[in-house]
Amino acid sequence: MEHPLFALKAGDRRVRTYERNGxxxxxxxxxxxxxxIxxxxxxxxCISQLVEAKNRGRPITSTVRxxxxxxxxSTNRSTGGLxxxxxxxxLARLRGTGIETNIETNGQRERRGFGLIDSWRIVEKSPTDDCVTAIEVDLPHWxxxxxxxxxxxxxxxxxxxLRKPLERRIYELARKHCGxxxxxxxxxxILYAKSGSTATLKEFRRQIKELSNINLLPDYQISLDTERDHVTFFAKKEER
Structure with a gap:
């Protein structure tokens, strides 16, 4: 969650590079x-299915069906044909998106490449009926x-x-860093850099201000200090 691996805008075909702490x-x-996103x-x-199985004491593999x-x-989507x-x-975008990183260990530098999923398979009712009955996803080893x-x-x-991509990304960052x-x-x-937003910094500030006003994020409340130009996330169950 530290780096914005997922695009906030559909159709984004840019090669994006992020650098932080080397x-x-x-x-x-x-x-x-x-x-x-x-x-x-x-x-x-897929991750939640594995976590649930593990919590129940069942064996897990990297293939999720x-x-x-x-x-x-489960993801609050329409169950209609669309x-x-x-x-x-x-599935195609998850399989096609590639990630490259540099890692330094013991004075040696490595470059690694991997995908978001390794492979996928969809089972349909018949050659003339494209209704999906089952899905299998192979998750990468990492x-x-x-x-x-x-x-x-x-x-x-x-x-x-949360329907807006930025709302989702900001929640993820709050969940990771505030916990x-x-x-x-x-x-x-820094929040702007972590978010992966393609908006201008000025527009990003406006969006964060709007988020702090409507206060729709699960678990966290946002406070924007315009004078110091920083954002504070408060756990909603805690007293401010």
Whole structure:
């Protein structure tokens, strides 16, 4: 969640590079475009299925099998025909988006490349009926390892009710950095860089101000200090 791997705008075909504390992350879209933050719902859903199975003491593998209906219902999507058809595009973008990073260990530098998912398979009723009955997704080793060792953050179920991409990204950052702490303070410029927003910094400030006014984020409340140009996230269950 530290780097904005998922595009905030549909159709984003830019090669995006982010650098912080010596770590460089490059996101390269595939032929179907870059995976978006709404495509990420499928990623999150797969992770949640593994976490639930692990919590119940069941063995897990990097292959996740599920029904399209359960995915659509769990992520607050329409279960009509359009919802089913959109799943194919989500899978294609997740499979096509590539991530490259540089890692330094023991004085040696490595460059690594990986995808958001390794492969996918959809089972349909028949050659003449494109109704999706089952989906299989193979998660990459690095992601499966994080789940297996429980190094993943849980998200509020209300996350899927957030429709605007920036709202989702800001919530993710608050969840990561604030977590169970009473608050997290960050400068607007750093938050802007972490968000992956394609808006101008001026427009981003306006959007954050709007978010702080409507106060719709699950779990956290936003306070924008325009004089110091920083944002503070407060856990809603805590007294300010």
């Amino acid at each position: 770590l460089v992350v490059t996101v390269k879209p595939g032929s179907d475009g870059c995976a978006t 709404h495509d990420k719902d499928l990623w999150i859903y 599920f029904t399209a209906y359960d995915f659509l219902r 919802g089913y058809r959109r799943i194919v595009g989500m 992601l499966f390892r994080s789940v297996a060792t429980m190094r993943v953050l849980t998200l509020s179920r209300d996350y899927f009710k 169970l702490q009473p608050k997290w303070r960050v400068s607007v410029t």
